[in-house]
Amino acid sequence: xxxxxxEEDFDVSAECAGMTESKGAGALVTFIGTVRxxxxxxDILSLDIEHYPGMxxxxxxxxxxxxxxxxxxxxxxxIHRYGVLQPEDKIVxxxxxxxxxxxxxxACRFLIDVLKSSAPFWKKEITPQGSxxxxxxxxxxxxxxxxxxxxxxxxxxxxxSR
Amino acid sequence: xxxxxxEEDFDVSAECAGMTESKGAGALVTFIGTVRxxxxxxDILSLDIEHYPGMxxxxxxxxxxxxxxxxxxxxxxxIHRYGVLQPEDKIVxxxxxxxxxxxxxxACRFLIDVLKSSAPFWKKEITPQGSxxxxxxxxxxxxxxxxxxxxxxxxxxxxxSR
Amino acid sequence: MIHVKFFASVRERVGMAEMQLPCxxxxxxxxxxxxxxxxxxxxxxxxxxxxxxxxxxHVPFTAPVQDDDEVAFFPPVTGG
Amino acid sequence: MIHVKFFASVRERVGMAEMQLPCxxxxxxxxxxxxxxxxxxxxxxxxxxxxxxxxxxHVPFTAPVQDDDEVAFFPPVTGG
Numbered sequence: 001x002x003x004x005x006x007e008e009d010f011d012v013s014a015e016c017a018g019m020t021e022s023k024g025a026g027a028l029v030t031f032i033g034t035v036r037x038x039x040x041x042x043d044i045l046s047l048d049i050e051h052y053p054g055m056x057x058x059x060x061x062x063x064x065x066x067x068x069x070x071x072x073x074x075x076x077x078x079i080h081r082y083g084v085l086q087p088e089d090k091i092v093x094x095x096x097x098x099x100x101x102x103x104x105x106x107a108c109r110f111l112i113d114v115l116k117s118s119a120p121f122w123k124k125e126i127t128p129q130g131s132x133x134x135x136x137x138x139x140x141x142x143x144x145x146x147x148x149x150x151x152x153x154x155x156x157x158x159x160x161s162r
Numbered sequence: 163x164x165x166x167x168x169e170e171d172f173d174v175s176a177e178c179a180g181m182t183e184s185k186g187a188g189a190l191v192t193f194i195g196t197v198r199x200x201x202x203x204x205d206i207l208s209l210d211i212e213h214y215p216g217m218x219x220x221x222x223x224x225x226x227x228x229x230x231x232x233x234x235x236x237x238x239x240x241i242h243r244y245g246v247l248q249p250e251d252k253i254v255x256x257x258x259x260x261x262x263x264x265x266x267x268x269a270c271r272f273l274i275d276v277l278k279s280s281a282p283f284w285k286k287e288i289t290p291q292g293s294x295x296x297x298x299x300x301x302x303x304x305x306x307x308x309x310x311x312x313x314x315x316x317x318x319x320x321x322x323s324r
Numbered sequence: 325m326i327h328v329k330f331f332a333s334v335r336e337r338v339g340m341a342e343m344q345l346p347c348x349x350x351x352x353x354x355x356x357x358x359x360x361x362x363x364x365x366x367x368x369x370x371x372x373x374x375x376x377x378x379x380x381x382h383v384p385f386t387a388p389v390q391d392d393d394e395v396a397f398f399p400p401v402t403g404g
Numbered sequence: 405m406i407h408v409k410f411f412a413s414v415r416e417r418v419g420m421a422e423m424q425l426p427c428x429x430x431x432x433x434x435x436x437x438x439x440x441x442x443x444x445x446x447x448x449x450x451x452x453x454x455x456x457x458x459x460x461x462h463v464p465f466t467a468p469v470q471d472d473d474e475v476a477f478f479p480p481v482t483g484g
Contacts, residue, residue: 013175024199030192037186050412055460092484109267121483122412133413134482195404212332217380254404283403284332295333296402
């Protein structure tokens with residue numbers, strides 16, 4: 001079970017080849033997230049990813065342990081980059097090894113879903129019209145802090161008591 | 163949309179990097195099937211994969227087209243090896259590019275599931291106790307041609323009329 | 325002429341990978357091709373597992389066959 | 405001393421990445437730390453989006469804080 005948070009790019013084959021616990025696994029599922037060259041409203045020139053050093057690694061290790069508890073997997077690898085990235089650059093790799101493919105698919109999907117909702121990374125899009133923080137909320141994207149509603153702060157699924 | 167049937171090994175990063183339709187996709191999900199070093203009953207020394215040249219490529223292209231029709235994907239790549247493979251060797255790569263990760267996961271899983279039930283490959287396990295054809299049927303594995311039942315021959319889901 | 329191919333355990337049971345059969349008169353299907361193969365090979369191939377393809381596409385045994393077609397018989401596939 | 409950190413749009417609104425606050429007397433929670441931060445920064449941070457962590461773990465605003473703890477405020481994460 002390995003977690004890496006780094007600024008530099010990585011080679012997927014080389015990173016996956018180094019996983020000794022994965023030997024004889026039978027199935028490897030990987031998810032690779034890359035920078036898109038467009039968003040809702042405009043072209044993306046680059047993406048600036050901020051993170052919370054220390055907490056990032058802790059959260060990724062926590063979700064990795066959670067996946068290992070919930071799914072019958074042999075090993076997992078998460079690499080997440082930060083800093084300024086260009087369109088087509090890799091942002092994140094999630095790789096899961098297991099004996100059977102269904103488990104590897106389920107666990108890989110679980111990892112990227114949980115990571116996206118809990119690992120402290122924030123994306124800022126640099127566009128020809130200026131820069132803006134990425135948000136999943138259409139109301140916030142429209143810039144209105146009032147006039148739209150959300151769940152109360154500190155979404156329950158993020159709390160480590162679960 | 164690329165399909166390759168080959169005896170030689172492949173590098174996942176290099177193969178995926180060459181996919182021009184995948185540019186700016188956002189999400190890439192890959193499945194890699196490797197040779198396990200054990201099966202139900204014994205250690206596996208090697209795996210001999212037979213295929214039906216010509217039909218193999220046709221079937222892989224057919225399932226690729228089917229995935230492209232059913233899912234909103236940008237591109238797909240399937241590489242399947244044949245011949246004698248050793249434990250830990252890669253057997254198959256299925257890679258799917260899409261804008262959103264859920265689609266890439268769904269389409270990749272669809273492709274490997276359909277491929278496994280329709281592409282004309284047959285595995286023979288070479289073990290210290292001799293060699294035997296791989297079968298998913300426990301009854302057949304036990305060697306009894308009588309005494310267990312199956313669906314009628316030519317499973318409907320395999321017929322190209324669907 | 326009907327071009328018949330065999331794969332995996334079926335190939336081993338027939339004892340050869342390919343067989344050319346004369347095209348019989350009248351309508352016939354994959355089922356009749358199988359009967360001819362069994363006569364030629366002197367072995368029983370009918371098995372709940374047996375699958376067939378016609379011109380490299382999966383077909384049911386009722387599929388009609390024509391002169392110069394390629395028919396193949398094989399066990400369930402185990403790739404991936 | 406309470407070590408407070410800010411990230412992304414919250415960092416930009418506060419105008420700094422970190423702040424050291426004196427530990428107040430008695431029991432207090434992340435909520436009270438936020439009130440102190442708003443006083444120091446002279447800006448309103450309460451927002452339905454605002455999230456908090458305590459010693460690098462996600463917590464609700466009711467989580468009790470102790471001397472030397474690290475508290476952070478940030479918007480919903482958008483990694484992956």
